[in-house]
Amino acid sequence: xxxxxxxxxxxxxxxxxxxxxxxxxxxxxxxxxxxxxxxxxxxxxxxxxxxxxxxxxxxxxxxxxxxxxxxxxxxxxxxxxxxxxxxxxxxxxxxxxxxxxxxxxxxxxxxxxxxxxxxxxxxxxxxxxxxxxxxxxxxxxxxxxxxxxxxxxxxxxxxxxxxxxxxxxxxxxxxxxxxxxxxxxxxxxxxxxxxxxxxxxxxxxxxxxxxxxxxxxxxxxxxxxxxxxxxxxxxxxxxxxxxxxxxxxxxxxxxxxxxxxxxxxxxxxxxxxxxxxxxxxxxxxxxxxxxxxxxxxxxxxxxxxxxxxxxxxxxxxxxxxxxxxxxxxxxxxxxxxxxxxxxxxxxxxxxxxxxxxxxxxxxxxxxxxxxxxxxxxxxxxxxxxxxxxxxxxxxxxxxxxxxxxxxxxxxxx
Amino acid sequence: xxxxxxxxxxxxxxxxxxxxxxxxxxxxxxxxxxxxxxxxxxxxxxxxxxxxxxxxxxxxxxxxxxxxxxxxxxxxxxxxxxxxxxxxxxxxxxxxxxxxxxxxxxxxxxxxxxxxxxxxxxxxxxxxxxxxxxxxxxxxxxxxxxxxxxxxxxxxxxxxxxxxxxxxxxxxxxxxxxxxxxxxxxxxxxxxxxxxxxxxxxxxxxxxxxxxxxxxxxxxxxxxxxxxxxxxxxxxxxxxxxxxxxxxxxxxxxxxxxxxxxxxxxxxxxxxxxxxxxxxxxxxxxxxxxxxxxxxxxxxxxxxxxxxxxxxxxxxxxxxxxxxxxxxxxxxxxxxxxxxxxxxxxxxxxxxxxxxxxxxxxxxxxxxxxxxxxxxxxxxxxxxxxxxxxxxxxxxxxxxxxxxxxxxxxxxxxxxxxxxxxx
Numbered sequence: 001x002x003x004x005x006x007x008x009x010x011x012x013x014x015x016x017x018x019x020x021x022x023x024x025x026x027x028x029x030x031x032x033x034x035x036x037x038x039x040x041x042x043x044x045x046x047x048x049x050x051x052x053x054x055x056x057x058x059x060x061x062x063x064x065x066x067x068x069x070x071x072x073x074x075x076x077x078x079x080x081x082x083x084x085x086x087x088x089x090x091x092x093x094x095x096x097x098x099x100x101x102x103x104x105x106x107x108x109x110x111x112x113x114x115x116x117x118x119x120x121x122x123x124x125x126x127x128x129x130x131x132x133x134x135x136x137x138x139x140x141x142x143x144x145x146x147x148x149x150x151x152x153x154x155x156x157x158x159x160x161x162x163x164x165x166x167x168x169x170x171x172x173x174x175x176x177x178x179x180x181x182x183x184x185x186x187x188x189x190x191x192x193x194x195x196x197x198x199x200x201x202x203x204x205x206x207x208x209x210x211x212x213x214x215x216x217x218x219x220x221x222x223x224x225x226x227x228x229x230x231x232x233x234x235x236x237x238x239x240x241x242x243x244x245x246x247x248x249x250x251x252x253x254x255x256x257x258x259x260x261x262x263x264x265x266x267x268x269x270x271x272x273x274x275x276x277x278x279x280x281x282x283x284x285x286x287x288x289x290x291x292x293x294x295x296x297x298x299x300x301x302x303x304x305x306x307x308x309x310x311x312x313x314x315x316x317x318x319x320x321x322x323x324x325x326x327x328x329x330x331x332x333x334x335x336x337x338x339x340x341x342x343x344x345x346x347x348x349x350x351x352x353x354x355x356x357x358x359x360x361x362x363x364x365x366x367x368x369x370x371x372x373x374x375x376x377x378x379x380x381x382x383x384x385x386x387x388x389x390x391x392x393x394x395x396x397x398x399x400x401x402x403x404x405x406x407x408x409x410x411x412x413x
Numbered sequence: 414x415x416x417x418x419x420x421x422x423x424x425x426x427x428x429x430x431x432x433x434x435x436x437x438x439x440x441x442x443x444x445x446x447x448x449x450x451x452x453x454x455x456x457x458x459x460x461x462x463x464x465x466x467x468x469x470x471x472x473x474x475x476x477x478x479x480x481x482x483x484x485x486x487x488x489x490x491x492x493x494x495x496x497x498x499x500x501x502x503x504x505x506x507x508x509x510x511x512x513x514x515x516x517x518x519x520x521x522x523x524x525x526x527x528x529x530x531x532x533x534x535x536x537x538x539x540x541x542x543x544x545x546x547x548x549x550x551x552x553x554x555x556x557x558x559x560x561x562x563x564x565x566x567x568x569x570x571x572x573x574x575x576x577x578x579x580x581x582x583x584x585x586x587x588x589x590x591x592x593x594x595x596x597x598x599x600x601x602x603x604x605x606x607x608x609x610x611x612x613x614x615x616x617x618x619x620x621x622x623x624x625x626x627x628x629x630x631x632x633x634x635x636x637x638x639x640x641x642x643x644x645x646x647x648x649x650x651x652x653x654x655x656x657x658x659x660x661x662x663x664x665x666x667x668x669x670x671x672x673x674x675x676x677x678x679x680x681x682x683x684x685x686x687x688x689x690x691x692x693x694x695x696x697x698x699x700x701x702x703x704x705x706x707x708x709x710x711x712x713x714x715x716x717x718x719x720x721x722x723x724x725x726x727x728x729x730x731x732x733x734x735x736x737x738x739x740x741x742x743x744x745x746x747x748x749x750x751x752x753x754x755x756x757x758x759x760x761x762x763x764x765x766x767x768x769x770x771x772x773x774x775x776x777x778x779x780x781x782x783x784x785x786x787x788x789x790x791x792x793x794x795x796x797x798x799x800x801x802x803x804x805x806x807x808x809x810x811x812x813x814x815x816x817x818x819x820x821x822x823x824x825x826x827x828x829x830x831x832x833x834x835x836x
Contacts (some may be wrong), residue, residue, distance in 0.1 A: 070774025
């Protein structure tokens with residue numbers, strides 16, 4: 001991996017490799033996280049996907065992509081610690097496998113998609129904006145279809161009430177409703193003129209083309225700093241009823257501020273606690289005690305947060321909660337077998353090593369680390385994972401504290 | 414060992430047939446970190462009537478037995494938990510059952526010989542008892558219940574039941590609570606001994622490795638067996654045209670979902686399945702992809718939420734169908750528009766060229782992901798198809814081929830609309 005600072009300030013990452021048939025390029029625009037930003041960025045990403053000045057209808061744009069041998073153009077938003085990122089991405093067949101070279105066209109296309117979108121009378125097309133607002137609202141409404149995701153969203157909202165991290169990645173229905181074609185266009189101008197911009201180019205493509213196209217684009221160095229929240233003195237427990245047959249229990253833990261938390265150690269801790277199929281939560285809560293349909297944990301490193309989600313029978317609420325805490329206390333006592341540690345590490349090494357075959361995922365990961373305020377590379381992380389000891393995991397566990405519990409329960413009779 | 418080179422793709426496949434009849438396909442991808450192996454049997458949910466090994470008469474087994482076997486094959490007599498064995502060696506393993514095959518696979522970035530040994534060993538050591546079959550009936554019963562609540566899954570199988578009157582592709586892959594209760598350890602051993610004979614099995618491998626090493630592992634691990642003749646199978650006769658044209662079911666959903674099926678009534682006469690698949694993939698892309706007239710009409714009039722997905726299932730000369738699905742607040746209207754656009758099948762030569770290039774360009778991504786690549790090798794070789802021939806057929810397709818297939822398949826007679834909506 002090579003990092004180049006372009007004249008205008010864009011960070012260009014090159015993940016060169018000639019083993020693939022397709023190459024890709026991703027642009028990341030980093031923004032502060034709050035409800036309004038997230039809502040605007042979510043709608044903006046959909047509007048930018050629809051048309052450019054050169055290809056003013058979706059169909060024309062799409063036919064252009066088809067003609068560039070199935071070039072894929074996607075746009076989406078991501079939430080990383082206290083930042084919200086707008087991502088535009090293209091992937092295309094390498095020139096050497098095509099009867100005509102397309103890489104220059106494809107990179108120009110990507111640049112135009114961001115800097116030359118379809119604009120009419122000094123604003124975005126209002127019919128398109130209204131349609132994409134509606135689609136985003138439907139997407140937010142559809143979250144209820146997946147009860148596990150819904151419970152996680154509620155946990156985050158309660159755990160971070162009044163803080164940026166409470167924001168959903170798609171923003172909120174209320175904020176989306178307020179958006180107009182004009183206000184979105186104004187927001188768009190802020191985004192392109194006042195954001196930290198990162199460009200990652202992966203695969204077999206001439207990096208000089210990307211350099212040339214993006215050399216003069218201006219990028220600032222403003223990455224919103226993430227905050228680490230205080231831990232509640234008394235655990236907050238919220239139970240909400242809904243028509244469900246399976247209960248969803250989500251638990252939020254925070255890692256105390258005073259402790260210097262290394263990424264590799266945090267990742268291994270999470271893998272042992274509930275991150276894999278050989279973890280304590282999976283093998284004990286699910287397999288040994290059959291207390292739940294699933295139980296796993298997730299790490300939000302930049303926020304020093306670990307969440308546990310599980311699907312359980314409704315009357316098992318207290319049993320599962322106690323057992324999850326019991327498994328944490330096992331780790332705190334250092335009751336981790338060598339096999340548990342080695343299985344977790346082998347799993348993680350396997351996952352991170354395989355990213356070499358998925359350069360876009362790797363680029364996404366590197367960008368998200370950057371927005372968490374840390375530069376790093378995957379190879380160094382793998383080496384650090386291999387060094388983690390039972391003692392390191394035990395030490396982290398001592399600083400892990402339960403903060404919030406959310407339970408989605410049935411309506412009962 | 415035979416090496417076939419596909420120069421324009423810069424790909425090559427080593428083929429090796431073991432004396433037991435096992436066929437091995439190996440693709441070396443220098444520089445790739447993932448090593449992926451799939452050990453598959455040509456035994457899927459549709460294979461319910463066949464001549465068991467060593468017998469002479471056709472026999473019918475309960476629906477869902479292939480999937481049931483998939484679960485039970487993981488169970489080992491000594492209590493070894495296979496997933497943990499793989500985890501210890503840094504591998505992720507899984508299995509699935511489809512209409513035509515069952516595949517056991519893993520991927521890893523290290524210890525590939527050891528993991529491959531584990532794969533071959535555990536699939537070859539069945540352990541079925543009255544007790545463990547009973548226990549599994551409960552577990553699979555729950556799994557069936559979970560599928561019953563899944564709107565997308567229900568929509569898909571309702572569409573198949575609408576299209577097919579007799580062919581077993583209409584059956585749920587896992588069977589029903591009733592049919593799996595009829596399964597005994599005897600049924601399992603009969604199916605296992607017939608279909609898990611190496612002559613009916615395939616090993617597909619993708620990664621950065623030496624083929625000779627793989628053959629050493631196979632020779633060492635595979636149980637000795639005598640090569641067998643192909644297994645005679647029987648499927649009920651299926652009339653032409655869709656059996657029913659509409660299927661509606663109520664389930665809680667935020668927006669209704671729909672699946673449209675077009676039954677390929679002429680598949681029995683087809684002698685080149687790769688060509689049919691390639692031409693139909695292009696047809697579906699041109700007519701229903703993001704660049705289609707149909708997408709523009711449906712999306713801008715808000716008759717669909719998001720875009721359409723589509724696929725042509727063509728793995729076997731006994732059944733084939735196209736599926737187009739999406740989410741819509743007015744699925745009947747969306748269905749009518751799609752049917753009308755399909756019957757007309759209007760597109761220009763430029764649109765054809767763009768669609769053909771796009772489908773081929775997207776297909777190439779398969780070669781960049783070792784896991785996806787391995788799965789594609791399994792899905793094609795296990796049923797006697799060839800994905801490299803498919804790649805060639807994408808390039809050979811002409812506008813006349815596409816026009817002709819549209820006329821054949823996209824008819825009112827072959828059409829079935831399946832809808833899942835709130836009460």
